[in-house]
Amino acid sequence: MSDHRSIRIEYFAKFREAMGRSAEDVALPTAIGSAGMLVEWLRDRDAAGRATFDDSVHIAVDDVMAQAGTSLDGATSVALFPPMTGG
Amino acid sequence: MSDTRISVSVQAEPFDVGSLMAQLRAAGVGGIANFTGIVRGGNGLSALEIEHHPRMTQATLEQIAQDAATRWPLLALTIVHRFGRLDLAAPIVFVGASAVHRAAALDAVAFTIDRLKTAAPFWKREHFIDGKSAWVAPRPADHASAARWG
Numbered sequence: 058m059s060d061h062r063s064i065r066i067e068y069f070a071k072f073r074e075a076m077g078r079s080a081e082d083v084a085l086p087t088a089i090g091s092a093g094m095l096v097e098w099l100r101d102r103d104a105a106g107r108a109t110f111d112d113s114v115h116i117a118v119d120d121v122m123a124q125a126g127t128s129l130d131g132a133t134s135v136a137l138f139p140p141m142t143g144g
Numbered sequence: 145m146s147d148t149r150i151s152v153s154v155q156a157e158p159f160d161v162g163s164l165m166a167q168l169r170a171a172g173v174g175g176i177a178n179f180t181g182i183v184r185g186g187n188g189l190s191a192l193e194i195e196h197h198p199r200m201t202q203a204t205l206e207q208i209a210q211d212a213a214t215r216w217p218l219l220a221l222t223i224v225h226r227f228g229r230l231d232l233a234a235p236i237v238f239v240g241a242s243a244v245h246r247a248a249a250l251d252a253v254a255f256t257i258d259r260l261k262t263a264a265p266f267w268k269r270e271h272f273i274d275g276k277s278a279w280v281a282p283r284p285a286d287h288a289s290a291a292r293w294g
Contacts, residue, residue: 070195070267071279117265120199136197140282143194143225143266144181144237144257 060087064129066099069138075109085129092116093125095135113140148213149220152205154196156228159238164222168242171220177249178240179257185232188272194227194236197265201225204264212241212256216248223256225266255293262290 061084068076089098096114099106116123117136129135149171153159161180168176183192205223212221224238239256243249268280 067197069197069265070269115265117197117200120197120203122204136200138197138265139267139279141262141265142268142280142282143196143264144261144286 061085062087064095064132065134066095067134067136069136071139072109072114072137076105090129091125092118092123092127092129092135095129096125096137099137110137114138115140146210146213146218148209148218150206150209150213151220151222152202152209153224154198154201154205155224155226158226159224159235161235161238164224164238164240168220168222168240171242172244174219174242174244175246175249176240176242177246177253178238179253180235181237181257183230183232183234183236188274189232189270190273191232191271192230192234192236193269193271193277194230195267195269196225196227200265201227205260208256208259208263211259212252215255216241216243216252218243218248218252221252221256223260225260225264227266229271258286258289258293261286 063082064085065080065082067080073079089095096110100110115138118127118132119134209221209223219242222240226236230236239253241249241252269277270280271277
């Protein structure tokens, strides 16, 4: 059993610019089991994550809108983005 | 399932309101309501840039259209949303609905554009004549408009 799993994190709009990349593949500790925990993990990881992700973050897991409590079991990608401003 | 004819397009290319209206008209008669969003100038704006989540936008707009078709008896509902760099006065978004009676068409269009603004993964960036640019902040009024539909 591995205590990490690979997951792809994608960033959009001002989050993409703040993180300096559009996506990254990370080895996520398996203890990080929900979408909200992943955001907290990014905030704890480095200054860029801490400065970028606040309460406004929207989360999609495998291209479906998610909540902080959404499970990451079996997930391959998580998208993080700011509030939408289309239309 | 409703039998509303739903058409959703996410595209970089401009769209022609006349031909979109003709398609709605072909779906049946009664009334057609529509909304077209246009890039507005002023405040030194030179262009608008729209980023989106390519794997999610089409499905999200289709879901919004299905929700509208469930709430109102519509003959047809069309959504077109552009992405990429848009010049001043360029069309950004089109929502059109045809129905037997006007209330359904008018309400469905208002619902769809309100919901789209806060729920579909698009983000606007403003480019200014002086070379600066900035992401557009979400407007509380847009969220209030979306919330009124429950």
